[in-house]
Amino acid sequence: MNPPVSSTHLVLVPSYNTGAELLLSTVRGALAHWRPVWVVVDGSNDGSAEAVARLALEEPGLRVIMRAKNGGKGAAVLEGAELAAAKGFSHVLVMDADGQHPAGRIQDFMTASLREPSALVLGRPVFGPEAPPVRLKGRRLSVGLVHCECLGGGIDDPLFGFRVYPVAPLVRVMRRTRFARRYDFxxxxxxxxxxxxVPTVNIPAACRYLSRADGGVSHFHYVRDNIRMAWLHTRLIAALLLWQWPAARRAQRKRK
Known part of the structure; x- marks a missing residue:
């Protein structure tokens, strides 16, 4: 059965040095469930850009956007979202290029977005037994901090990047901050x-944890990026206390 072809919702895959084989596998998986699929190659130098560009020559549902320099996931998503808006798309489903996100759930998430187009549709990851316990503990800390920053629930998992964003508010909010361009995105x-x-819808989705031995790719730098995440939450809590608490209260009232 042919995948749906949409004029409003597209799949956006930011990629940096994912490796040609892994990126092609991820993109082919997405194309099997949805069209169009756009890949933003964020300054890769590992040959994956050339491989996915060749695939685009034979796949009309695939577009490849090349960035000359690596700017981080958030910068790649912003460029893709701005180009999507210019082409008349209203929503982007962002999924990672490393094979951890479930391509088979793309249609479910798109359907949820079509049903509630004003909402941010968030994935709530369901991990298998292979996920390291230390990662899961760190995730619980991030969830707790975000619940503090939002004065309650609404965001079940702030780190899982499998999401459908309404493009207009995403671009508007990103243009208001110089942050959120890398792992803090x-x-x-x-x-x-x-x-x-922006209202939220949370949907469970399986998440594969791929170690390096299993072919997984990660550019997470333990010290640098944990410092970045600590600075992120320091900034968000300060903003909440100084001026964002009325907005957080309004958002929580809308949920009830």
Whole structure:
């Protein structure tokens, strides 16, 4: 059966040095469930850009956007979202290029977005037994901090990047901050869109944890990026206390 072809919703895959084989597998999986699929190659130098560009020559539902320099996931998503808006698309489903996100759930998430187009549709990850316990504990800390920043629930998991964003508020909120361009993108956008009054829908989705031995790719730098995440939550809590608490309260009242 042919996948749906949409004029409003597209799949957006930011990629940096994912490796040609892994990126092609992820893109082919997405194309099997939805069209169009756009890949933003964020300054890769591992040959994956050339491989996916060749695939685009034979796949009309695939577009490849090349960035000359690596700017981070958030910067790649912003460029893709701005181009999507210019082409008349209203929503982007962002999924990682490393094979951890479930391509088979794309249609479910798109359907939820079509049913409630004003909402940010967030994935709530369901991990298998292979996920390291230390990662799960760190995730619980992030969830707790975001619940503080939102004065309650609404964002079940701030780190899982499998999401459908309404393009207009995403671009508007990102243009208001110089942050949220790298690993801070997923949690910061979830919180700032919540403060901006964007309703949320949370849907469980399986998440594969791929170790390096299993072919997984990660550019997470333990010290640098944990410092970045600590700075993120320091900024968000300060903003909440100084001026965003009325917005957070309004958003929580809308949920009830």
């Amino acid at each position: 997923d949690p910061e956008m979830a919180v700032r869109l919540f403060w901006a009054g």
